[in-house]
Amino acid sequence: MPTEILMPALSPTMEEGTLAKWLVKEGDTVSSGDVMCEIETDKATMEFEAVDEGVIGKILIQEGTEGVKVNSPIAVLLEDGESADDIGDVSAPKEPASSNAAPAEASDKTAPAAGYGRGETEASPAPAAPQGADGKRIFASPLARRIAADKGLDLSQIKGSGPRGRIVKADVEGLSKSDTPAKAAEATATSEAPKAAAPAVAAGPSTDAVLKMYEGRDYEEIKLDGMRKTIAGRLTEAKQTIPHFYLRRDIHLDALMAFRSQLNKQLEPRGVKLSVNDFIIKACALALQQVPEANAVWAGDRMLKLTPSDVAVAVAIEGGLFTPVLKDAEMKSLSALSAEMKDLATRARDRKLAPHEYQGGSFAISNLGMFGIDNFDAVINPPHGAILAVGAGVKKPVVNAEGEISVATVMSVTLSVDHRVIDGALGAQLLSAIKDNLEAPMTMLA
Template identity: 75%
Template sequence: MATEILMPALSPTMEEGTLAKWLVKEGDTVSSGDLLAEIETDKATMEFEAVDEGVVGKILVAEGTEGVKVNSPIAVLLEEGEDASAVDDVSTSPKADASSQAAPSEPSEATEPAKGYGRDGGAAASPAPSKPKSGDRIFATPLARRIAKDKGLDLGAVKGSGPRGRIVKADVENAQPGAAKPAAPQADAPKGETAGQKPSMPAGMSSDQVIKMFEGREFEEVKLDGMRKTVAARLTEAKQTIPHFYLRRDIQLDALLKFRGQLNKQLEAKGVKLSVNDFIIKASALALQEVPDANAVWAGDRMLRLKPSDVAVAVAIEGGLFTPVLKDAHLKSLSALSAEMKDLASRARDRKLAPHEYQGGSFAISNLGMFGIDNFDAVINPPHGSILAVGAGVKKPIIGKDGEITAATIMSVTLSVDHRVIDGALGADFLKAIASNLENPMMMLA
């Protein structure tokens, strides 16, 4: 039977994408794992792999098409021996029962990439299957049926990872006889909301209203790409739904700058040069371990408290930004963090990061000090519990311990905090731990 190939969700937040390039043409034979197309998500271009074998019967979406919704058909795959007439049968045949055939029109925010799509296994996750009623059709490839028969598997208890829940070879090879994966229970919707709906947000001025306001003035309309749309949506959501509060502190950097100079001199032969930002990453990662209650994220109706220190760092690129995540940062040396950060930042600017490299973490760092900014307030990136805004280190007069006026290099930082996750005193303890690590840098090596 002909099968529709659907637009995959290559990241948990992807709702639509651009079909940048087809890597196959109509009539080509493909096998599981073959590359079908290149798809632009909101932040990267990723390769889309086949999860089934067959012949490309018809391409439904031309390459270069923008705004293709997740789970909408983009091509039709024919089984061996089928002719082109089967392509029309797909669009005209009635839909099967929702338990085995329906696909969601939009991915939920909890969607996880399914194995088999994308360079790192990103695809739209299929709903957990319910066992078909008697007489319901089970959609599976001929090869999957043969393997299931040999293994004595009940196909009704197997979750399909193919298009529209179709059972493919890999599904039956990994399944155990009699094993059925139960459907995840659906959480109750908050009071006053219908399940599956988000609370309504106040809308700003429409584009027509804004354009009318500037009639008679010369302007240029700038088209929004996927990244700018995503940044706009997420930051609007963050400011409207996250109760931010801000903690500010000055940190003396003289001891750190002296220590950094000594280390860089010793590491010069190895080609390693540590930046102040590397120390800030390490100091923050250790602070998350010292104040573990601050190492948390908001998860809708609960908090998740993380064990490792996974630190995200904002990287500015043309047209937007990435926040690559340094996982287990508390366990890595300064030189290892420096090398990893350079690699992630370089690939972020080339838009070569995979989703798992810029998603996750409980905390982020945004450093505008290198641009001469003394201080600023950063917006929390959901679901993080906090973000540290870092300003420039500037020579300032201070009152020394002996009461005399002296000069010191002062860096102003602001910790933006989600009050649902971190209270004031806890946030103060966390920021104090970061400052203490930076003002006593040798302690970070202990």
């Protein structure tokens, strides 16, 4: 039976994408791991790999097409013995695209397809198409047949979740030979269970209403790209569904500035120059360890308390922003964090980050100090528990410990907190730990 290749979901939030370029044409033979096309998401351009072997029977979506919905058919794959005449029988499926192909980050040519290593998928040919007790062919993808053969599974006892009941990788990879048909059916039913509907996002005035409002005025209409649409949707959802509260502190930076200057002189032969932001990342990562109850995210009907400090940092790019994540930041030196942040920021601006590099984390930092902003309130990026908004360090008159007025470099910060995850006192402890780390920077090296 011809197999529909579906538009993949290249990230958890992706709903549609642009089919930027086909790298195969009708009649081409593809094998597991072959790159078939390039797909643009709201964040990056990704390559899309084949999992099944076969011949491209028909291309359904032409390159350059925008707004292609996830799980909609983009091409048809023919197996041995099938021809273009069989394509007319294929109907649009509702199942996930992962049964047909897998995404790979554009610069990573050795990434495994759909979670199954290339060495494994290519080690042996797929067994011949099996038949049931009634002599009828059992439709299963080549990869599913290979996995079933390796595990000794009876495909006639497995219900397929692919198009027209086709057995795919997801139906067999979690089963063993001892599993009963009932368990196989249960596993399939679980994989097919619909996801909970996302909360409805209230809309503002309609497009027609806004256009009428500005009728007769001179304006330029700007088309929204995928990134702008995603930012608008996620931040609207964040402000409507996350109960934000805000905590503010002033942080004295004079000790940090002196310490940073000293370190940079010593690191100059290595070509390393630490920024204030590098210290802020380290201070937040350590604070999440010092106040571990605040190192958590909201997961719908539960919270997830993270062990490592995975800190996201907002990076402005043309038309939007990325929040690349520095994982295990509490374990890394300042110079390592600095180098990693520079690399992530550079690739973010070139839109070359893979999804795993900008998804996850429990905490984020948004620093607008370099733009002269004194203070601001940042919107939490779900499912994070908090985000730190960082303003500029400016010289201000302060009252010192002796009660005298002196001049100090002061940085204003605001911690936006998800009240479902972090209560007021806990948020105050987290912000106090961040302040203490920054005002005694040498302790961060201990």
